[in-house]
Structures are given as structure tokens and as C-alpha cells.
Amino acid sequence: PTKNTNKNLTPKQIFIDNHLQDIPNAVWISATGKTYETYKQKIQLPATEWENPLLEYCSERLQNLYFTDRRDGKKRRSIALTSSRGCPLACSFCAIVAADKDGPKWRAVDATTLVNWIVEAHKQYSFEHIYMMDANFFVRKDRVLEFSEKLYKLFGGEITWSSSSTVGYLLKLRTELPKLVTQGLRLVEMGIESGSQTQLDYMNKRVTVKNNIDAIRALQINGIDVGLDFIMFYHDQQKREIIENLSFLLNSGMTEHESFDHYFNIMMIYPGTPVRDNLERKMGIKFNLIDLPNSRQLIENQEVKEIYDAYIDYFAKPLLNSLENAISINIEKISQSTSPREIAHLSLLNIYLRHMPFKILWGLCQRTGERTVIFTGKEFQHTPLS
Ligand code: SF4
Structure with a gap:
């Protein structure tokens, strides 16, 4: 009442x-x-009692959500939802570890409920792609396969989907990937986090560098786009680990990845995480629960600190926007050009530009002594063909 x-x-x-x-x-x-x-x-509310999160879809931003489907060459109107909570893993830097410390770690709606939610939402909204925003969608192989098959049977491949996974779960589904692609899988965001074994162990990722490479290759071979979650820098790092991260990007064929975020990410020190507890013990202090310490100020190793400072202050802050703009301008010109020569030239130029953050960081790691401005940005400007 x-x-x-x-x-x-x-x-x-x-x-x-x-x-x-x-x-x-x-x-x-x-x-x-x-x-x-x-x-x-x-x-905790059992998953069987969860409501369809798509039915009160008020956010304007989400209503204008699109997915660029490179496989089918189209932009798809999209929706986003979460079908599970938590994660069975316990990475040392992840806030989920703290959030779930009092309850079951991972719970999810079953595949039938999930597909029913989508069918119900499809009567109200028009969409052709679903972003599964779960922290780790691939946890249960049978659930993923059942979801994908049911979605395909109901929509005949008209609705595609993307999701997240950690390396171990993705590898368990490796042989099923061709079928999942046919049924609509287009992108997997991978919690790779590092290409250095010591850094992976510090993060409690429970995988090897080779596993990471195998997982990315499995997606690439099947024409599935890779979303890359990657932590290039952290406070307890050695220069060797940055170089190993870069070598990994090279070995996994990720140097031409569309986004540059992974080159600049630094580990956040979230409350309730083992990483934060260790740091507090080491420093003999207790961070205020609501404070997120500035990770940059916590970098211990002097050489790593110099590399990070030079990379962020002399490259990322003044030049990254120009670099990204130059790439976008070239893409626009390629789409309008009818000259094969110009298209080839601009395409190669964009590969060169996409390698730039890698080259700068690699260069900074090779240098000894003072690390000052090593790059002017002139290279971004398009030189017309003579
Ligand atoms: S796999 Fe991802 S979501 Fe799960 S604990 Fe690790 S970082 Fe967090």
C-alpha cells in the first residue's frame, strides 16, 4: 500500500x-x-530474482549506443547489460575482490533467462548488437554456448554480441570460437593486464605470458575483435617489466591496436585490495577508505619514475591528441579518396602513426641518463604526395 x-x-x-x-x-x-x-x-539477491535490467532504459547516452561491426561492415545500434555479478578470480588489484568478500563470488542468470530478457527488450527497442558488460562473461562454458545458440536461433544472426573474458576461460572455449562467430560473437574484451610474468604473478592473474599470447591469437585467427585491458605501469615495477610488456604487444600482434589506452594505464590502488594492503604495510600508513592514492607518486623505482614522467608529461599530455587527430584525418581521407596510391600512402602512414606510442616508450626504456623531450610531433603531419 x-x-x-x-x-x-x-x-x-x-x-x-x-x-x-x-x-x-x-x-x-x-x-x-x-x-x-x-x-x-x-x-545477496539470488540471480533467479533479478529483474530484466533492459526494461527501464532511461539513460540517453545508452540509447545512443553503437557497435562498429568490422566483420559485416556496418554500425549496429546497441544495448548494454550485465548478466552476472562478481568474478571467480581474485586479481590482487581488483575492487571486485573487496566487493564480494562477504558473499558468493560469482552468480549469473541462466542462459534462458538472459535470452528472454533480450527478447522482451527487443519488443520495445530496436537494436542489432548486445554489449555484455559482465566483469567476466565466459566463466561457464555451457552457459556461453547455450546463450549464443539460443540467441542465434531466435534472431537468425541479426543480433550480434560482444563480451569480456579472462584468458583461462577464453582458452577453454577456443575450439568453439568459429561457431560463436557464426552465431554473432564480434568482440571479446580480454583481461590480459600484462605481458611480464613477474607482473602477472604480482597481480595474481594465474596465467603465463604464453597463455596471454595464445588467447589473443585465438581471437585474431577467428576474426574476433580484441578489447585490451592492460596495465602498462605499476608502483612496484622494474624497467625490465615495461620492456616485457612492450615485447608482449609485439609478439601478440597488438602494435596496431586501434586504441592507445593500454600504453598509458597505471594500476589504481583500490580500497580492500591485496595490493593496497601490501602497500600500506610496506609504507606503515593507512590510506583513508574514500581516498584513491595517486599511483604516480607511489612509483618506487627511480628509473621507472623517470620513464613514466617523461612519457606522460612530454608525450601523452602535449601530443597524444594531435596523434589521434592525425590518424582520424587520414582515415577520413582514405574513405573519400579514389586514388589507390594515396590510399596506400595514407594507410601506411597510419600504421607508422599507430606505432608511435610503442616507439616512444621503447625509446625511453633504452635511454640512460636524462630523459627529456625526444619527440616533436612533426611526424604526425600529413605530407602530400609529390
Ligand atoms: S579477472 Fe577481472 S574482474 Fe576478475 S578479479 Fe581479475 S580483474 Fe577482477
């Missing part, structure tokens, strides 16, 4: 307004900006 008779409110809003205090573990910010919390209880 509800006291609120405002006709403009949905039943759910009325319910929330009147009964929010009764919901355990709820946190919200009121219209005046005040933060509220309800009472705490060790409880």
Missing part, C-alpha cells in the same frame, strides 16, 4: 519513495546532495 497518489510516478518510484528504508544495504544521494544509507545485512 502507498500513500503517494501522484499519477506521474511509476509504481516502482512510489515503492522506492515509500519503502527505500526497508531495503538493506541501499545507498543513495538525495536531490539535495545528501548521502543516505539503510541498515546493513549480509544478503
Whole structure:
């Protein structure tokens, strides 16, 4: 029963307004900006009781979501949803480890429910691609295969999908990848994180560098786009590990990857993670729970610190935008050009430009002594064909 008779409110809003205090573990910010919390209880809603997250799709940003399908050469109108919570792994830097410490680590709706959600949403919205935003969608092989097959049977391949996976789970599905592609799989975001074995061990990734290369190659061979989660820098790092990261990118054929994010990522020190606990013990301090320390200031090794500072301050900050703009301008020109010679020239130029962050970081790692500006950005400018 509800006291609120405002006709403009949905039943759910009325319910929330009147009964929010009764919901355990709820946190919200009121219209005046005040933060509220309800009472705490060790409880997790079982996956069988989850509601279809696609049915109240209010975010304008998400309604304008697209996926570029290189395989079919089209832009697909998309939706995004999460079908599982948590992760069975326990990477030392990951906040999921802290979030799930009191409950089951990984829980998910079954494949039939998931497909039913999509069918229900498809009656309301038009979309041709689904972004599965789960932290680790490939955890259960049978669930992935059942989902993919059911989706394909219902939509005949008109709806494609992308998801995330860690290396071990992806490799267990390696032989099934051709079938998954036929049924609509287009991209897998891989939690690779590093190409250095000591860095992988520090992160508790429980894989080898070779496993990482095999997983990326398996996607490439099957024409599945790779999303790369990668932590190039961390506070406890040696220069050798940066070089190993770069060598890995070379050996796994990722030097022409579209995005540059992986060249600049530094490990975040999230509350409740083993990495943060270790650091606190080592430094003899306790970070405030709501503070995210500046990872850059925590780099211990002087040489790594110099490399990182030079890379970020003399390359990324002043020049990365120009580099990305130059690549976009070339792509635009390629799409408009009718001259095979110009297309070839610009395509090669873009490969050269895409290698730039790699070359700069590699160069910084080879240098000894003062690391100052080693690059001017002149190389980004397009020189017309003579
Ligand atoms: S695999 Fe990904 S989601 Fe799972 S613990 Fe590691 S970083 Fe977190």
C-alpha cells in the first residue's frame, strides 16, 4: 500500500519513495546532495530474482549506443547489460575482490533467462548488437554456448554480441570460437593486464605470458575483435617489466591496436585490495577508505619514475591528441579518396602513426641518463604526395 497518489510516478518510484528504508544495504544521494544509507545485512539477491535490467532504459547516452561491426561492415545500434555479478578470480588489484568478500563470488542468470530478457527488450527497442558488460562473461562454458545458440536461433544472426573474458576461460572455449562467430560473437574484451610474468604473478592473474599470447591469437585467427585491458605501469615495477610488456604487444600482434589506452594505464590502488594492503604495510600508513592514492607518486623505482614522467608529461599530455587527430584525418581521407596510391600512402602512414606510442616508450626504456623531450610531433603531419 502507498500513500503517494501522484499519477506521474511509476509504481516502482512510489515503492522506492515509500519503502527505500526497508531495503538493506541501499545507498543513495538525495536531490539535495545528501548521502543516505539503510541498515546493513549480509544478503545477496539470488540471480533467479533479478529483474530484466533492459526494461527501464532511461539513460540517453545508452540509447545512443553503437557497435562498429568490422566483420559485416556496418554500425549496429546497441544495448548494454550485465548478466552476472562478481568474478571467480581474485586479481590482487581488483575492487571486485573487496566487493564480494562477504558473499558468493560469482552468480549469473541462466542462459534462458538472459535470452528472454533480450527478447522482451527487443519488443520495445530496436537494436542489432548486445554489449555484455559482465566483469567476466565466459566463466561457464555451457552457459556461453547455450546463450549464443539460443540467441542465434531466435534472431537468425541479426543480433550480434560482444563480451569480456579472462584468458583461462577464453582458452577453454577456443575450439568453439568459429561457431560463436557464426552465431554473432564480434568482440571479446580480454583481461590480459600484462605481458611480464613477474607482473602477472604480482597481480595474481594465474596465467603465463604464453597463455596471454595464445588467447589473443585465438581471437585474431577467428576474426574476433580484441578489447585490451592492460596495465602498462605499476608502483612496484622494474624497467625490465615495461620492456616485457612492450615485447608482449609485439609478439601478440597488438602494435596496431586501434586504441592507445593500454600504453598509458597505471594500476589504481583500490580500497580492500591485496595490493593496497601490501602497500600500506610496506609504507606503515593507512590510506583513508574514500581516498584513491595517486599511483604516480607511489612509483618506487627511480628509473621507472623517470620513464613514466617523461612519457606522460612530454608525450601523452602535449601530443597524444594531435596523434589521434592525425590518424582520424587520414582515415577520413582514405574513405573519400579514389586514388589507390594515396590510399596506400595514407594507410601506411597510419600504421607508422599507430606505432608511435610503442616507439616512444621503447625509446625511453633504452635511454640512460636524462630523459627529456625526444619527440616533436612533426611526424604526425600529413605530407602530400609529390
Ligand atoms: S579477472 Fe577481472 S574482474 Fe576478475 S578479479 Fe581479475 S580483474 Fe577482477
